[in-house]
């Protein structure tokens with residue numbers, strides 16, 4: 001993993017720093033906030049860009065990405081995620097954040113004129129577990145398909161735990177938190193974080 005040099009004029013620097021502070025504001029557990037920017041809009045006025053609340057575990061209302069829901073719209077559990085892992089992670093904060101982000105994109109962003117880029121930051125205090133990595137992949141594919149492969153879609157997983165690729169057990173199910181292929185970044189204010197990017201260009 002290599003550290004990039006800071007870009008002092010990167011408008012995302014402040015946004016990422018603020019979101020990382022937000023997800024660290026509470027003491028215990030994993031927190032996630034998703035930020036969506038259409039055509040690089042960073043006003044977060046809910047018209048061209050949107051930020052979800054900071055989601056905690058068990059935020060609720062998250063059928064689409066739980067990987068355990070029997071609902072017709074929900075994603076079925078992928079074969080490489082065990083039943084136990086899907087169940088234990090089905091209320092993770094990412095599940096609610098991705099659902100909220102998906103709802104805004106398919107409700108609001110899709111109605112905007114001349115969309116050429118949708119950029120989503122999924123910011124957490126800890127990197128995603130293996131099941132949530134799969135959820136982020138499904139979400140990314142959903143957004144590419146929502147715009148029928150006609151717009152650039154970027155989904156960044158962003159977190160700042162020192163161990164960017166940490167193994168932990170939950171009820172005897174081992175999972176790795178964070179991506180082995182994450183890249184290290186530093187904001188102009190010196191805030192260090194890890195990022196894993198999924199990117200689609202038409």
Ligand SMILES: [Zn+2]
Nearest residue numbers: 089092129132
């Ligand atoms: Zn998870």
